[in-house]
Amino acid sequence: MIFTPDRVTPLQARRLGIDTRQEPIIYLRADSPVCRSEGFSALSRVLVRTEQCQIIATLNIITGEMLRRGQIGFSESAWHRLKLNTNDSVWLSHPRPVQSLSHVRAKVYGHQLNKPQFQEIINDIVDGHYADVHLAAFITACGDDKLNDTEITALTQAMIDSGSRIDWGQPLVIDKHCVGGLPGNRTTPIVVAILAASGLTMPKTSSRAITSPAGTADTMETMTEVSLSLEQMKQVVQQEGACLAWGGSVRLSPSDDILIQVERALDIDSEGQLIASVLSKKIAAGATHVLIDIPVGPTAKVRSKEAADKLAASFNSVAAKLNLNIQILYTDGSQPVGNGIGPALEAKDVMAVLQNDTDAPQDLKQRALSMAGAMLEMSGTVEPDTGLEKATTLLENGLAWEKFCAICTAQGGIKQPDEAPYLFKLIADKSGKVDQVDNRRLAQVAKLAGAPMDPTAGIEIHVKLGQQVQPHDPLLTIHAESSGELNYAVDYLENHPEIIRLKSKETEQ
């Protein structure tokens, strides 16, 4: 970075209280002397330095009277990154061109990147040197399958090296991950409870939703505290053998959390970034054995056996290069799992299964059991082909629920998920058999209803594939925290009547 001459009079910091998410923004008057002497204009990237630290921020120019001369305004993210107090001294200068952007350009031009290049990119991202448009370009350049296995391995390693890495001091630390795309597929809390009850170490860190209506962290947050420090996580794991925490607060693979913000806006899938995101989080979190659940179905994230095979091959190849023991499990991705879609609604399904309620969703239970069974076998702590039986016992005898409560209590207390105030019920307008369920559009409805930002928003589904319904039978209920959001979800539903398709006898071939 270029040295800022001390002869320059510093600006006085002022917190403007503007939330711009991850991108740090600074605000300067158009007639500010530093604007003139440094030649800054709107959207200039500016090096902002305090006595202690520095960031690169994007400039917005103030033409009104919001700031006094000699003041500099800060967005919330810029204010927090610089750990500022009101009237702190701040110096501005031109940042050097961000060198790693030349690697992003090289990727656009089809070149292969190596570990040092990915490391430069990831370090610059973590240090806040990329504007949102640069992040968007990086994500797009790596989109689809534009990274080969060597590159994915390098990217994964770079993402691990840019953050903290936890050592649990255990020879076997087990973890799982589901490659999204299947609404309501919230097996993780159940699997963690079962495996921890069996005595395995499973310190689970989860992400929030990227493009789906809920992530495991969003769901767990409706039942307990998930923003744990590393110290808190270690204490919970030492005590209970497991945790169910949000990974973002412990700076495991911190670039992932920054990229996810822009991925959410773009909604572009990248196989390479998916694998790097998953494996970097797992390795940084100290896992030695990981089960990867890939739901396959026509409207799931992975749509065909071929696509799943390709993804699995990359996962296996990259994991092997990183000395991680993984196992891939294909699961049915043809319809949502459980009854609920959205953080609180999925939490209710999880609790019902763990509490062995008679009306608990059986599909969610069976998926969680088969996964827990496979992981028990993978860990070598049970005989082959006895994992499912062991898992079923631990769930049905109440030990898993007991363990789940203990984990939540250790994380700060267990609570009941809230209920949404606004509901809309979709009823069948004819009789027929449920013939097809559009996962993607159901997810869209849940998101329009407010999930995952509004925890109680989402969809409750009342039917399963193959089920016979009569006119006026309820098909689904939309839950929302505001009437506005309910309206948009209903509007979308009305424009896409085939989200749950009924085949009546007359129309059958």
Next chain:
Amino acid sequence: MIFTPDRVTPLQARRLGIDTRQEPIIYLRADSPVCRSEGFSALSRVLVRTEQCQIIATLNIITGEMLRRGQIGFSESAWHRLKLNTNDSVWLSHPRPVQSLSHVRAKVYGHQLNKPQFQEIINDIVDGHYADVHLAAFITACGDDKLNDTEITALTQAMIDSGSRIDWGQPLVIDKHCVGGLPGNRTTPIVVAILAASGLTMPKTSSRAITSPAGTADTMETMTEVSLSLEQMKQVVQQEGACLAWGGSVRLSPSDDILIQVERALDIDSEGQLIASVLSKKIAAGATHVLIDIPVGPTAKVRSKEAADKLAASFNSVAAKLNLNIQILYTDGSQPVGNGIGPALEAKDVMAVLQNDTDAPQDLKQRALSMAGAMLEMSGTVEPDTGLEKATTLLENGLAWEKFCAICTAQGGIKQPDEAPYLFKLIADKSGKVDQVDNRRLAQVAKLAGAPMDPTAGIEIHVKLGQQVQPHDPLLTIHAESSGELNYAVDYLENHPEIIRLKSKETEQ
């Protein structure tokens, strides 16, 4: 778009005077009832409606006291796009998902897009439905050579159809374009003056610089008014047969001007978007015959004969599909043209050539003459092989300068370019022959010095390839409008001593 119910109380518009460039930003209090009822959060994309019009804007959340309850703040671009007055009523709602983003995603996944898909994308861009991250994704997805000729044709047509198109009522309207990358290559004003003096119709609209230190519009702006309305342009052309205007103010291919803002930040070249940008502007501006100048050289934009052939083939193929008569001219791109790099410094070179000054840069003169000659022949108004002679006569007898003055006067008056207040001279530290000039890094120095935003900023070059220099001979002079910018340019120069490489006798092989 979704209808906003009239029962909703409108918000009162307030201009905050924040310049955020092309992306419209709105500001709402975190405790604003509409934030709550609509479920908006920071960076939400929001449909903003007034009595007259609507846009999609990005939301920043205000946690401080900047706004009263019931108020909504606007960035300058949002304020102007909505043509607002203080306290106007404004309604907010959720925009429908921008459908054309699915085409951008398809392009990332390697699919070919067709005309209707490009049209949807371009219309959404012009209507302001894309956030900057979406524009970045679109540019990156089309980067390098990811568009084939059919796609480039479709994109070009879509860009033309999204804006105005001028009909000059003439059978032959001639134009030229230089595929950038060569600092100081400012032949256009000279060529226009010569061709207009010969009686041809050449209504030249130019862009501002994208990633270079100056565009023709930037340079012309230091000598005359370039922001002409279509009416003004038509009047100038009717009177003088030519104009030298900025294209952006007449909404010719308006998406191009939006994309350019983000392309500038990303610095990613896209062959397809380059061709679509050039040809859409030319066709929208009513050209029938266009000369394309491609400078080729190791540090020019096009680095080799092979790359030039590939680009030329695409240009020819797309132009043919669009019924545009084009001719490609390869020129020497091994070193800068003329003495100046940067708007005002290039303007001085242009004036010196047109005024037949004895110290006018001969390389610039010869390039302009050969181009004008080729265009005279292309137009069919002179016999084959007599174009250069005719062009030379028109320049040297003063008719071209007379015509240039007449055009500037018709555009609002002619003025002398200003001088920069801060200078730094780089001198040779040894004797030797100028062996290599790094165009890209020279351009970078000129940009760090403030070009093109600061019109007088840039570089004056005192040597040419092959020239013998002695110790203390000046190699170049940096011009800047602020000491800060001068420092950064000098700093970069000092870190890249080989920008102008001297080969002394001893080191020669």
